[in-house]
Amino acid sequence: MVVIDINCDMGESFGNYTMGNDAAVMPYITSANIAGGFHAGDPHVMDETVALAAEHGVNVGIHPGLPDIMGFGRRTMDATPAEVRDYVVYQLGALRAVAECHDVTFQHVKPHGAMYSMLSESPDHARAVMEAILEVDDDLVYLATDSNIYEVTEEYDDLRAIFEGYVDLEYNADRSLIIEQEKDSRDPDLVAERFVDIATEGQVEAANGETIDVPAESICIHGDGPNPVELLEAIQDAADDHGIETAPLSEIA
Template identity: 40%
Template sequence: MGESFGRYRLGNDEEVMKYVTAANVACGFHAGDPIVMRNTVKLAKKYNVSVGAHPGFQDLRGFGRRMIEVTTEELFNDLIYQLGALDAFLKVEGLKMTHVSPHGKLDPLVSYEEEYTETYLEAIKEYNPELIIIAEEKSILYKKAKAFGFEVATVAYPDLKYDSKGDIVIERVKKAVNPIEVAQRAISIVKYHKIKTIEGNEIKIHGEMLCFHGDSPNAIEVLEVVR
């Protein structure tokens, strides 16, 4: 959430806030600006929604959904910068950051490339070791975060598609999704711990947190049906 920028508006954050318990808020790199970040934090406070950081690559043009080559030093400092930016607005509103969830193509990098996984966790631990790490259960990030001593919450994405390897299929531009199908996937994840892949088979999946994307054209309709 908080992924608008300047004159460009993306999603309807206030409506989305009415349906969720936690929000991943952009920190100014892939999206968001100071005004958007402040307003998003205010909305979270209004609707009693917990706020986590949603750091990404410094890639406004690609919305953080393109792989960007970075060194571990660059990643470390980019993370500190983004966490600090969002946390400042939370502090002003008397709120605390609760969790961290990587955005777009940063997600697979820190989830499955061990050197970057460790850098990601080291940066967060230095900033605030009490933050909850959001990770897919099958990821290196999940295992490493536990080893680092973090509280970890597993995540699943009912509004995205999965392949047979259990990887999410990332879209550069979000398309409208079928609300009924998304709701069925959400139920399948929560009740049966499985989901149907794009190849047609079923795989095991666990999600203590179900993540929905606010930039989907029909995000509100999806949330209404799922709720």
């Protein structure tokens, strides 16, 4: 039987600023990547988002970003491996405490934005973060967003890692993602087809028509797009039709 996780980036509101569709999306996912206050989120948003996850039986993980709220963590920063390590540990600790307050399983780490790009481009930065995760809790799962990072995770026998795929974004032939400046509505049928292809075959069609390998055990859906609930309902129907089970990362890794 095929089992796959469905994750979503959440808790990215801040103060009076609302981002995403967390309440509408949460019932359809199995893992929530929650911002830790550096690129988005704040203590109140973190608490509200974890409480929402508890209500729907969703496991949580930290979605750590660089300290750049104005740039939403997407701007490049000159940070050493040790500094990035500390950013991750700080945010991990904060969200883990909130999860304990709500008796929610804290299970994973998935870096955000420019931090993810930094780890993808620099094995030294990636190793610093991974080693810190092992020091904090070697049961935590590292959710690897691309093959460069996933290859580094394989250096560590004790690190639980899962490769992540995307169905609401296009891939280039080299497996890099095509990131749009503005999010448009996605075709639910196409997204559901990609979900089934990745879950059952570990492959998906790239933008140029080439079939590429995406051996993912977790699928990310962006909750801040125009129609995430419609996409998730289509995915749920496709999973039922093809006998695909969904489960949180902690049950897969």
